[in-house]
Amino acid sequence: MLESTFNFPNQTAFYKGKVRDVYTIEDKWMVMFVSDRISAFDVVLPRPIPYKGQVLNQIAAIMLDATKDIVPNWVKSVPLPSATVGLKCETFPVEMVVRGNLTGHAWRTYKSGQRVLCGVTMPEGLKENDYFPTPIITPTTKAHEGHDEDISRDEIIASGLVSKADYEQLEKYTLALFQRGRELAAKRGLILVDTKYEFGKIGDTIYLIDEIHTPDSSRYFYAEGYEAKQKAGEAQKQLSKEFVREWLMENGFQGKEGQQVPEMTDAFIESVSNRYIELFENITGQTFKKEDVAPADAEKKIIDTLKSL
Incomplete structure (x- = not known):
């Protein structure tokens, strides 16, 4: 269709x-x-x-x-x-992008010498596709047309795009969903590398909307061979x-x-x-x-x- x-x-x-x-x-x-x-x-x-x-x-x-x-x-x-x-x-006018590994846009930013992405400081000494010590959230604006733009947590709250209380709840949901996604991926011999979540609200209740953990919204690596490829500096086999x-x-x-x-x-x-x-x-x-x-x-x-x- x-x-x-x-x-x-x-x-x-x-x-x-x-x-x-x-x-x-x-x-x-x-x-x-x-x-x-x-x-x-x-x-x-x-x-x-x-x-x-x-x-x-x-x-x-x-x-x-x-x-x-x-x-x-x-x-x-x-x-x-x-x-x-x-x-x-x-719909909340931001997308909650969460990253477990240094790849894609995060890697391009890192490779250019920058160490801050969406207000989040990335540690020194990482190679492409390495795990972050803990997953990081790098939100973007939600554009109906054209490109989504990087934005920081502080900018989202200060601009009133999302209230402080709601944004803190979105962060909690995002990290919990990513953890579940990683667990589900691991059962299939995969690593959930990064993904995005979108949320909306009815009254006081926050809902997860749109799609999640699909190859269009997420990046997966094959777990088998991941460590060997990292040590050898080889590209990871992707599922996306x-x-x-x-x-x-x-x-x-x-x-x-x-x-x-x-x-x-x-x-x-x-x-x-x-x-x-x-x-x-x-x-x-x-x-x-x-x-x-x-x-x-x-x-x-x-x-x-x-x-x-």
Whole structure:
């Protein structure tokens, strides 16, 4: 599914994100379709990846269910392979990025000689992909368009983006969720390297929203061989959509002005789809079952689900 074109009874809003199509019903419920669109460097690539939406939606459903004892989440029903129905929350305008290892953006910052990221001081003497002594939280602003921007805890509180009490609770939830994510990953022979969480609020209750622990929102390493690769200074074997970014960079695209997305051939599309299915099976330990649902059947199932809430 490249995009959805539904119009539900009592629909009050529609938002099309880079990957998700989000319908608001009666300003109370949300229907989130995870499309097969794929983005990298904040650019939506021109061709969809078959079953990518199903992979992301089903991983998120499994992980949200596995963490609901830590923090309540928005999910009420997963009626379709690539759709979830749940509570509409007032979203906090920050993303809680948490990092267990020095990699990605943190490593690029560190390699440039800087030791402070989002107000957090990183220790000296680390190599790429080393563990931090304890996980660090490096929040970003939540941009509807363009790039998310790094921001510090103090800046978030001082600017009033999030109250001090709420932000402290978000930090506690973030670290507890990351710990659970690491435990779940370890059972699968994986290391949860970094990830992000988004939260919302209804009344005084904070809810975990969106997706968690998916290959689009998280980075995983294989635990087997990790120490040997670190000692040898070799790149870690990753389980994330980083391979798509690497392919784009190899072909001269990093989302910068004037750059053109390289041709996505049928063979490349199939390889990415297969890689996402492999990610699903590695992360969850379950066999992936391809499911196709006709638009009319999908619409009916969503309407029936909304009536039951």
